[in-house]
Amino acid sequence: MAPIIELKNVTKEFKVLNRREGLKGSLRDLFSRDYKTVRAVDNISMSIEQGEIIGYLGPNGAGKSTTIKMMTGVLEPTSGEITVDGTVPYYNRAKNAQKIGVVFGQRSQLWWALPLVESFKLLKDIYMIEDKPYKDMLALYQSLVDIEPLLHKTVRQMSLGQRTLSDILAAFLHDPKIVFLDEPTIGLDVSMKSKIRTLIHALNKEKNTTVILTTHDMGDVDALCRRIAIIDKGKMLYDNDIEHLKGFFGSYRTLKIRTDGDHKIQAEAIRAELPDFSVSADDEWISVLVDEDRQKVIDVLGQLQKSYDIRDMQLNEISTEEVIRKIYEEGVQ
Amino acid sequence: MKLKKYLSLTRAGIIEQLQFRMSMLVIVLGNLLYLTVVYFLWKAIYASSGTDVVNGMTFSDTLIYLVLATALFNFMEMYTVWQMGRSIQSGAIILDLIKPMNPRSYLFWTYSGNFVVNFFSTFLPTFIVVCIVTHGAVPLGTNLAYFVVSVVMAIMINYNIDFFVGTICIYTESIWGINIMKQVIVLLLSGATIPIAFFPEPFKSITMYLPFQSIYNAPLTLLLNGSPEMSDVGRILVTQFAWCVVTLVISRLFWKVSLKRITVNGG
Numbered sequence: 188m189a190p191i192i193e194l195k196n197v198t199k200e201f202k203v204l205n206r207r208e209g210l211k212g213s214l215r216d217l218f219s220r221d222y223k224t225v226r227a228v229d230n231i232s233m234s235i236e237q238g239e240i241i242g243y244l245g246p247n248g249a250g251k252s253t254t255i256k257m258m259t260g261v262l263e264p265t266s267g268e269i270t271v272d273g274t275v276p277y278y279n280r281a282k283n284a285q286k287i288g289v290v291f292g293q294r295s296q297l298w299w300a301l302p303l304v305e306s307f308k309l310l311k312d313i314y315m316i317e318d319k320p321y322k323d324m325l326a327l328y329q330s331l332v333d334i335e336p337l338l339h340k341t342v343r344q345m346s347l348g349q350r351t352l353s354d355i356l357a358a359f360l361h362d363p364k365i366v367f368l369d370e371p372t373i374g375l376d377v378s379m380k381s382k383i384r385t386l387i388h389a390l391n392k393e394k395n396t397t398v399i400l401t402t403h404d405m406g407d408v409d410a411l412c413r414r415i416a417i418i419d420k421g422k423m424l425y426d427n428d429i430e431h432l433k434g435f436f437g438s439y440r441t442l443k444i445r446t447d448g449d450h451k452i453q454a455e456a457i458r459a460e461l462p463d464f465s466v467s468a469d470d471e472w473i474s475v476l477v478d479e480d481r482q483k484v485i486d487v488l489g490q491l492q493k494s495y496d497i498r499d500m501q502l503n504e505i506s507t508e509e510v511i512r513k514i515y516e517e518g519v520q
Numbered sequence: 521m522k523l524k525k526y527l528s529l530t531r532a533g534i535i536e537q538l539q540f541r542m543s544m545l546v547i548v549l550g551n552l553l554y555l556t557v558v559y560f561l562w563k564a565i566y567a568s569s570g571t572d573v574v575n576g577m578t579f580s581d582t583l584i585y586l587v588l589a590t591a592l593f594n595f596m597e598m599y600t601v602w603q604m605g606r607s608i609q610s611g612a613i614i615l616d617l618i619k620p621m622n623p624r625s626y627l628f629w630t631y632s633g634n635f636v637v638n639f640f641s642t643f644l645p646t647f648i649v650v651c652i653v654t655h656g657a658v659p660l661g662t663n664l665a666y667f668v669v670s671v672v673m674a675i676m677i678n679y680n681i682d683f684f685v686g687t688i689c690i691y692t693e694s695i696w697g698i699n700i701m702k703q704v705i706v707l708l709l710s711g712a713t714i715p716i717a718f719f720p721e722p723f724k725s726i727t728m729y730l731p732f733q734s735i736y737n738a739p740l741t742l743l744l745n746g747s748p749e750m751s752d753v754g755r756i757l758v759t760q761f762a763w764c765v766v767t768l769v770i771s772r773l774f775w776k777v778s779l780k781r782i783t784v785n786g787g
Binding site for chain 2: 256259260261262280281282284285287289291294296298299300301305306308309312313314315341
C-alpha cells in the first residue's frame with residue numbers, strides 16, 4: 188500500500204529581519220534590509236501509512252508546527268516534496284483541505300457564539316457531507332462520548348476540555364483521511380486528558396484515520412502512538428517504534444528533590460557524588476536522571492538523604508526534553 | 521449544492537448576530553446620537569449661509585440624504601479590515617486557510633448574515649421612518665428597483681476595497697491606523713459624511729472618477745430621484761459595474777500575491 192503522506196527531503200527556510208536593540212535600533216530597523224535565514228525544517232523525510240497514529244515530538248520551536256503547516260498546505264517548502272494522499276497540499280489547498288482535519292489545541296475552529304450543533308451543521312455544508320454519513324458520524328460520537336448535553340451549548344460557554352473535545356469531533360466530522368492534532372491535551376486535567384485519548388484512539392480504530400499528534404505530554408504518546416518521530420532544531424532525530432525508544436529509556440526516572448540552601452552549589456556536589464547520572468538544578472528543584480538498571484531510585488534517594496536535608500521530592504517519567512538531550516548525548520538507532 | 525454551503529454561512533451569521541441583542545440596541549442608540557449631531561450641525565450651516573438652497577440641496581434634502589447614508593453605512597459596513605487584521609495578527613487566519621473554500625468568499629459569506637440582520641434592524645426601519653416623517657419626499661417607484669441593484673454592487677465594491685486594505689495587514693501586521701485611514705477616506709470620498717454636491721471643484725470631479733462614490737453616492741442618488749433620465753441611471757449602474765470588476769480583479773490579484781508571502785515566508 189502506498190503511504191498516505193510522503194515527505195522527501197523537505198526543507199523550510201524563513202527570512203527574518205535582524206532586529207536591533209533599543210529605540211534607536213528599532214528606528215533603524217524600519218529601513219533595514221538586513222535579513223537572516225532561519226532554517227525551521229532541515230531535510231526531513233518521512234512516510235506515513237494509512238491508519239497510523241504517529242507522535243510528533245520535539246521541544247518548542249523545533250519545527251513541528253512548520254512541518255504540519257506544510258502538510259496542511261498553508262506553507263510551501265523551500266525545497267523538497269510533500270504529497271498527501273496523492274496531491275501536493277500547497278498547490279491544491281482546497282482539495283487537500285477536504286481530506287484533512289486539523290485541531291490546534293490553542294485555538295478553536297468552531298463558531299464562538301453558536302451552539303455546537305449549529306457549528307456541526309455548518310461544517311456539514313462546508314465540507315459537503317451527505318446526510319447519511321453525517322448522521323452515522325453523530326451516532327458514532329454519541330456512542331463514544333456523551334455529546335448530547337454539549338450539542339446545545341454555545342462554544343463560549345464551554346470549559347476548555349469540552350471545547351477541545353468538540354474541536355476534535357469537528358475535525359473528524361467529514362471523515363478525513365488524516366487528522367492533525369496539535370497539542371490537543373494542553374492545559375487539560377487528568378480525567379479530560381484520558382477521555383480525549385480514548386476518543387482519539389476509538390476514532391482511529393473505527394475510521395482507520397491517520398492521526399498525526401504533536402504533544403509535549405509523554406502520557407499522550409504512551410497511550411496512543413505506536414510510532415514516534417522526534418525533531419529538534421529542524422532535524423529529524425528519531426523516527427521509529429515507541430518500543431524501541433522505551434527499551435532505551437524505559438528504565439529512566441527523573442528524581443527531583445528540594446533542599447535548603449543553594450541548589451546550584453549542591454547540584455555540583457551531587458554531580459561529583461553520582462558521576463553516572465546527569466544532574467541539573469533550577470530555583471525549585473534539583474533533578475537527577477536515574478537509570479534504574481544501574482541503581483534503584485530509592486537507593487539514590489537514601490544516599491542523598493544522608494548528606495542533604497530534603498524538604499520535598501518528586502518522581503517523574505523521563506520527559507521529552509530529557510529524551511532529546513539523551514539522544515544528543517548518546518545517540519540511539 | 522454549491523450554493524448551499526454559502527447560504528448556510530449566511531444562516532449561521534444571522535443566528536450569531538441575534539445572540540447579541542444588546543449590541544444591536546447600542547448601535548441604534550449610537551446612531552440616534554450621531555444623527556442628532558448631524559441635524560444641528562447642518563441646521564447651523566444652513567442658518568449661516570442665509571439661503572434655503574445650498575449647492576442645489578435644501579436643508580431637508582441634505583438631512584434625508586445623510587440619514588439614509590448613515591443607515592446604509594450601518595447596513596453595509598463589514599469591518600472586514602478588523603477581522604482580517606486580527607486573524608492575521610493572531611495567526612488564526614490559518615483556520616480560514618485550511619477550509620475547503622476560497623478564503624475570500626469564506627469571509628464574505630461568513631459576514632453575509634449580518635447584512636440580513638442589519639437590513640431589517642437598521643436600514644429598513646430608518647427608511648420607513650424617513651418616508652413617514654417627510655411625507656413622501658422619498659419617491660417610491662422604479663427607483664427602488666435601481667436602488668436594490670445599486671446596493672448589491674455597492675456591497676461588492678465595498679468588500680473588495682476592504683479586502684484589499686485587509687490584505688495590507690499581512691505586510692504591516694497592524695490594523696488600527698490602516699483601518700482608520702481607510703474609513704476616513706472611504707466615508708469622505710463616497711459622500712457618506714458630506715453629500716458630494718457640497719464638494720468644491722475640481723475635488724468634486726475627481727471624486728466622480730474614483731470608485732468610492734459608487735459605494736454611497738450612487739445608490740442614494742438613484743434612491744432619491746423619482747423621475748430620473750434613463751441615461752443617468754444607465755451611466756451610474758454601468759460605472760458601478762465597471763468598478764465592481766476592477767476592484768475585484770485588483771483585490772484578488774493582490775491577495776494572491778500576498779498569500780504567497782504567507783506561504784513562502786510564514787505567518
